[in-house]
Amino acid sequence: MPTDFRSPEPSASAPATAPVVTRLARSRRARPGLKNPLPAFVLLLFAVFFVLPVVWLLLAATKTDDQLVHANPLSFGSWHALRANWDALTGYQGDTVMLWLRNSALYTFLALVMTLVVVIPAGYALALTEFRGRHTLLVATLVVMLMPSATLVVPLFLEMNAVHLIGSMWSVILPYSFYPFGVYLAYIYFSTAIPRCLLEAARLDGCSEFGAFRRVALPLATPVVALVGFFSLVANWTNYFLPYVLLPQDDQFPVQVGLGTLLDAVPQFNPTVGTLSVERPELALATLLAITPVLVVFLFSQRFLVAGMLAGATKD
Template sequence: MPNDIRPQPVTRSATVFGEPATTAGPGTPPRSLRRLRNAPRRPVPRLLTGALLTLFVVFFVLPVIWLILAATKTDDQLVHGNPLAFGSWHALRANWDALTGFQNDAIMLWLRNSALYSGIALVITLCVAVPAGYALAMTEFRGRHTLLVATLVVMLMPNATLVVPLFLEVNAVHLIGSMWSIILPYSFYPFGVYLTYIYFSTTLPKDLLAAARIDGCSEFGVFRHIALPLATPVVALVGFFSFVANWTNYFLPYVMLPETNQMPVQVGLGTLLDSVPSFNPTVGAVAVQRPELALATLLAIIPVLAVFVFSQRFLIAGMLAGATKD
């Protein structure tokens, strides 16, 4: 019998990037591609990433670290000492006592006012913005396009440009000096309406809503039992942005609330700044030092940071909602 002759692999020539490459079989990549795979990576992207991270640390992280450490120092240590050195727990305690003693613990009153204004406005915002975004996304009615364009225009306008019209409106209904002069303008949040509109129009399955309507569910029932449970991420996102915008608003409360005991903490920080002798040489006996001002700033930041930490999981889901589709 003839010897067992096995078929030999057939080699063929190919051209890869302008030069011939020989393959030993169907599973072997061309020689030029192997060289490209084994070539060392250039360090330029890594160096660029490191430079960008360094700039981020310098411009954003270091000021926050300085602010935290400033609350632990005396005024002399803050000016002449190492800016990134820890002061002492005794100085921190003294700064706390001096801050809480300013105008009979006014800082805590301002924090409570901010929490009250922002909390009530947040509830009204969610009750208004989420149904409004759902209606714009899922229903057709006359004037829908005009209303959507008006929402976008108001959303893009700076907040300072709306203070005078809002003041005239609130003054016409005799609410100047009351907490509702702050809460009502806070409550109607155009960015929240637009955000929920984008979420419902891109993420919510319309076939599911149509099936619920066929089964006899009313439009309000569709929104309550189907759309709203699926919109938990965007509700958390709107709530967070609304709370931060309300908490950090300065100009509107400054115009609407003339009394010191009605101020939110952002306006109160302006009062503390005016009481620092380094910034206002005309300050009398009641003065605030710079470490105390730094401590008050930290107290104003902590509530927003706490809300962000507790709602982080929902915030990430809300920001990624609508980015991909199955």
């Protein structure tokens, strides 16, 4: 997942590129109105690459397994087949799929709340207050945030095992709530969006340190709350490895791990499966259900996401 950046300052870059520009002057090439079709073709090709599997997935859920194999891959099946797939899927082991979705929602929501409670004050303190160990904490945050969370999955298992938390939903929610990248985003936001003099004024007016945070910083923090929330939600909803290892009971799976279980029950992928089989269109429908929450967030977040990713960058 992409993360945020600080752009180089234009003032620093302008002198550096000026000589380049003068050198370029010699290699003048006139291109009067001649349109090269290649860029458009390349963009179109990649658009198909990115979109086609999604479209196919949407349509696959409306087909029977037979239609999936024999009909045009990009044709619509029928509402009837969609309904049948839905019934078969929700009937799978007595509505287990809905249970998985509820698990995912519960884990990500609790982790989201805890992440925000932890991350916003921490980012604020790193940006706008002085305390012993601040620099060390900031550097530690940067290093840990660049390390992929999967590195710690097996060690986390050993730790959780020692404190007998394996199988408890807190064994995934607590590690989810540890979110150094969120702290960094909050740090960047507070150090650029809130002038220190504003806090000084609040303190002069008699605000306590906590009062300054609550009355000045928090009301201005909405954009970074949304930004951290977005990244946390997407990262935790799509996490597979951690719950796969820490939640061995199948009634505790989040939906991502549940998809793996469904995959095991598809005869075309696992010929040894017995009576509890799942048809391929049902698996496609389950995949759609599993991604819907993130997809909805994505649909509404692009503009705001880009603004956020370049938070702390120079004005556009």
